[in-house]
Amino acid sequence: MTEQDRDGVADVSTGESKETVEGAAAAADGKSTERTGGEPVEETVPEPAIPELVIISGMSGAGRSTAAKCLEDLGWFVVDNLPPALIPTMVELGARSQGNVARIAVVVDVRGRRFFDNLRESLADLDAKQVTRRIVFLESSDEALVRRFESVRRPHPLQGDGRIVDGIEAERDLLRELRGDADLVIDTSSLNVHELRAKMDAQFAGDEEPELRATVMSFGYKYGLPVDADLVVDCRFLPNPHWVPELRPFTGLNEEVSGYVFNQPGAKEFLDRYTELLELIAGGYRREGKRYVTVAVGCTGGKHRSVAMSEKLGARLAAEGIETVVVHRDLGRE
Numbered sequence: 001m002t003e004q005d006r007d008g009v010a011d012v013s014t015g016e017s018k019e020t021v022e023g024a025a026a027a028a029d030g031k032s033t034e035r036t037g038g039e040p041v042e043e044t045v046p047e048p049a050i051p052e053l054v055i056i057s058g059m060s061g062a063g064r065s066t067a068a069k070c071l072e073d074l075g076w077f078v079v080d081n082l083p084p085a086l087i088p089t090m091v092e093l094g095a096r097s098q099g100n101v102a103r104i105a106v107v108v109d110v111r112g113r114r115f116f117d118n119l120r121e122s123l124a125d126l127d128a129k130q131v132t133r134r135i136v137f138l139e140s141s142d143e144a145l146v147r148r149f150e151s152v153r154r155p156h157p158l159q160g161d162g163r164i165v166d167g168i169e170a171e172r173d174l175l176r177e178l179r180g181d182a183d184l185v186i187d188t189s190s191l192n193v194h195e196l197r198a199k200m201d202a203q204f205a206g207d208e209e210p211e212l213r214a215t216v217m218s219f220g221y222k223y224g225l226p227v228d229a230d231l232v233v234d235c236r237f238l239p240n241p242h243w244v245p246e247l248r249p250f251t252g253l254n255e256e257v258s259g260y261v262f263n264q265p266g267a268k269e270f271l272d273r274y275t276e277l278l279e280l281i282a283g284g285y286r287r288e289g290k291r292y293v294t295v296a297v298g299c300t301g302g303k304h305r306s307v308a309m310s311e312k313l314g315a316r317l318a319a320e321g322i323e324t325v326v327v328h329r330d331l332g333r334e
Contacts, residue, residue, distance in 0.1 A: 053126065055087070067186075
């Protein structure tokens with residue numbers, strides 16, 4: 001192999017005749033070729049397959065890069081920070097790839113009004129060509145975004161000489177219309193990287209029959225409800241181990257606390273009945289194609305009752321064949 005081959009540059013020393021090369025080019029254009037001394041032979045060129053397109057956009061710091069990496073791991077052809085005006089060209093190139101590029105994901109960073117106008121024009125062009133497209137919009141609360149920018153010690157791209165919150169406000173205003181057009185909006189305020197990847201995987205993992213994945217998340221009501229909860233369970237009807245001096249230092253992960261919680265009247269019955277309810281709901285979710293459900297289990301501080309109940313509930317769901325992750329959002333927050 002020549003150095004040019006290794007660099008991805010075509011080797012022009014093929015030894016093919018000019019007529020052969022011209023004939024191949026004509027066939028690529030859908031034209032007829034001619035055998036030497038014979039009649040023209042019509043070449044049948046299949047219609048190019050238009051790739052499926054996903055446009056990833058949203059707030060800076062909300063997880064666009066993580067979402068893109070997830071799609072890349074699923075086999076999508078991912079292009080980061082592509083100018084919106086070039087999206088139709090990218091789709092056209094994919095259509096010419098003879099099926100090698102069947103799914104394209106484009107990360108669009110809309111940081112100016114002109115870029116936004118270009119995106120609107122590109123979307124109209126794609127719709128006119130009947131391209132199957134979806135817009136995934138990633139958002140997060142102002143507090144979460146400020147915390148993320150401060151943790152990496154980087155300014156917001158739109159803050160200029162102002163504060164981080166000024167940049168966030170400017171970007172949110174700029175993207176308001178795009179968010180309204182999105183096919184899928186993911187709030188990453190309380191998601192970690194693994195949870196965001198799970199949500200993306202649930203939406204784009206493939207055409208096979210979707211498996212329902214559950215996240216059981218304990219939380220404390222005094223810290224607010226989880227923004228991405230599909231179902232909320234309230235454990236505050238059970239006595240609080242916080243008021244038992246010997247149990248106060250421990251959490252619901254400890255046998256002493258868990259035993260105390262489930263020895264209370266109604267605790268085991270509640271777990272049994274709610275498990276049955278979730279099994280019923282899970283069947284409906286599967287039929288509707290929903291792949292991911294978050295069950296939030298709350299108590300006052302998210303330390304004792306909700307943690308113990310989440311652990312038991314997660315184990316029950318896993319035993320029923322539901323892929324389950326148990327997360328304790330507020331554990332250790334005190």
